[in-house]
Amino acid sequence: MTEIRVLTDEAQCRAHHGLFRRAMHWSPAEDDKWEIIRQTYEPGRTHAAFEGDEMVGTTQTFGCSMVVPGGAVVPHAAVSRVGVRADYTRRGVLSALMREQLSTLSEPVATLRASEGRIYGRFGYGLAGRVRFLRIDARKAVIPGSPVGRVRMVDPDTSDKLLPELHTAIGLDRPGQISRWPGWWAIHQERKGAAENLVTVVHSGPDGDDGFVSYKVSEDKDFKHTMEIEDFAWANADAWRDLWIYLTRLDLVDEIHVDAALDDPLNWLFEDPRVVYTKDVYDQIWLRLVDVPRMLTARTYGVAEPVVIEVRDELLPANDGCYRVSPDGAERVEGPADITISVELLGAVYLGDTKFSDLAAAKRIEGSRFDEADALFAVPVAPLCSTFF
Numbered sequence: 001m002t003e004i005r006v007l008t009d010e011a012q013c014r015a016h017h018g019l020f021r022r023a024m025h026w027s028p029a030e031d032d033k034w035e036i037i038r039q040t041y042e043p044g045r046t047h048a049a050f051e052g053d054e055m056v057g058t059t060q061t062f063g064c065s066m067v068v069p070g071g072a073v074v075p076h077a078a079v080s081r082v083g084v085r086a087d088y089t090r091r092g093v094l095s096a097l098m099r100e101q102l103s104t105l106s107e108p109v110a111t112l113r114a115s116e117g118r119i120y121g122r123f124g125y126g127l128a129g130r131v132r133f134l135r136i137d138a139r140k141a142v143i144p145g146s147p148v149g150r151v152r153m154v155d156p157d158t159s160d161k162l163l164p165e166l167h168t169a170i171g172l173d174r175p176g177q178i179s180r181w182p183g184w185w186a187i188h189q190e191r192k193g194a195a196e197n198l199v200t201v202v203h204s205g206p207d208g209d210d211g212f213v214s215y216k217v218s219e220d221k222d223f224k225h226t227m228e229i230e231d232f233a234w235a236n237a238d239a240w241r242d243l244w245i246y247l248t249r250l251d252l253v254d255e256i257h258v259d260a261a262l263d264d265p266l267n268w269l270f271e272d273p274r275v276v277y278t279k280d281v282y283d284q285i286w287l288r289l290v291d292v293p294r295m296l297t298a299r300t301y302g303v304a305e306p307v308v309i310e311v312r313d314e315l316l317p318a319n320d321g322c323y324r325v326s327p328d329g330a331e332r333v334e335g336p337a338d339i340t341i342s343v344e345l346l347g348a349v350y351l352g353d354t355k356f357s358d359l360a361a362a363k364r365i366e367g368s369r370f371d372e373a374d375a376l377f378a379v380p381v382a383p384l385c386s387t388f389f
């Protein structure tokens with residue numbers, strides 16, 4: 001029988017990490033890497049599945065906060081390192097891990113990045129945010145005008161001190177953005193070493209530092225140079241534009257790759273909008289409403305007549321019930337409901353990436369008054385989570 005345990009000692013956490021990496025077809029971390037990775041194992045947040053004495057499955061959370069529509073910041077669990085040993089798959093190991101993890105979470109919301117699209121819906125995670133992968137032709141990318149602020153290159157020691165504070169100040173700018181935990185920064189900082197050669201520049205305007213970008217440039221056998229933008233945050237349009245001027249005027253860069261929000265206005269920066277090419281749109285945020293009443297009251301709503309939504313949650317039945325959503329907020333009520341929706345799909349509409357009317361058109365939800373529900377849940381900016389975990 002599968003038993004789920006919370007891991008406490010380091011040797012087991014290392015085995016957990018190795019099992020997850022093996023499930024992803026990656027080799028285990030070397031000793032020097034483990035010294036950094038061990039900092040990402042927070043007490044009480046690591047679950048493993050055991051068959052007898054053998055560890056056969058893993059999952060873990062990182063504690064942080066997430067921005068919801070309207071700007072409130074709520075406690076959030078970032079779920080990661082999900083893996084089941086290949087000789088134990090499709091026997092319910094992941095299901096047991098997910099049930100235990102969900103029932104013990106203290107945060108009202110959890111998100112994850114899914115390796116495959118069919119895994120997590122059954123556990124109540126909905127596809128709540130997508131991202132555009134952009135390719136920019138750096139040789140033709142001309143931004144008219146001059147920078148208005150100052151961009152400076154910072155050495156690794158300086159950026160290690162500066163970036164966590166700066167990200168806290170400016171990084172929580174959209175629904176879906178999350179704060180970063182010490183272990184996240186430990187791994188990011190290690191990447192500035194020789195192996196990955198990540199470079200950071202910081203922008204300052206009239207009120208001080210207000211933007212940063214971390215990037216690396218690699219060269220292929222044909223001497224083509226490609227820049228990968230790994231981390232990018234800005235507090236205002238001047239910082240955003242100045243940092244792009246810096247990036248597109250760098251020598252020896254042919255192409256730039258970056259992930260951007262669906263509504264990022266990057267094309268409009270350039271004389272020729274076609275230098276920005278959307279190579280892909282992919283799912284990014286999979287969101288699980290753990291405490292539906294709390295999460296429905298945490299966000300704000302648009303202007304429309306109130307709608308009553310009935311939520312169904314097989315794994316966490318405390319969420320079952322009807323909620324009246326209006327421009328003034330949300331509250332539990334008795335029925336009748338206008339719309340019936342699973343907790344998975346409520347997660348999909350929660351940040352505003354998906355509309356009720358789209359789910360109705362796809363025959364995924366039932367009811368009426370979808371236009372009013374769309375207007376209530378609409379958000380002025382697309383969700384994004386710039387923090388990979």
Ligand SMILES: CC(=O)SCCNC(=O)CCNC(=O)[C@H](O)C(C)(C)COP(=O)(O)OP(=O)(O)OC[C@H]1O[C@@H](n2cnc3c(N)ncnc32)[C@H](O)[C@@H]1OP(=O)(O)O
Pocket residue numbers: 023024079080081082083084085088089090091092093094095096112113114115116118119122
């Ligand atoms: C947040 C992250 O860390 S993402 C990384 C996720 N990890 C990986 O992709 C690593 C490789 N894969 C694995 O380790 C495992 O196959 C897992 C974790 C995806 C699934 O673990 P399992 O123990 O096999 O899942 P479990 O047996 O509980 O399956 C539950 C249900 O999901 C289905 N399912 C599980 N994995 C998949 C999949 N990859 N594709 C489609 N269906 C799946 C099962 O068929 C089962 O359906 P059923 O209830 O209708 O029978």
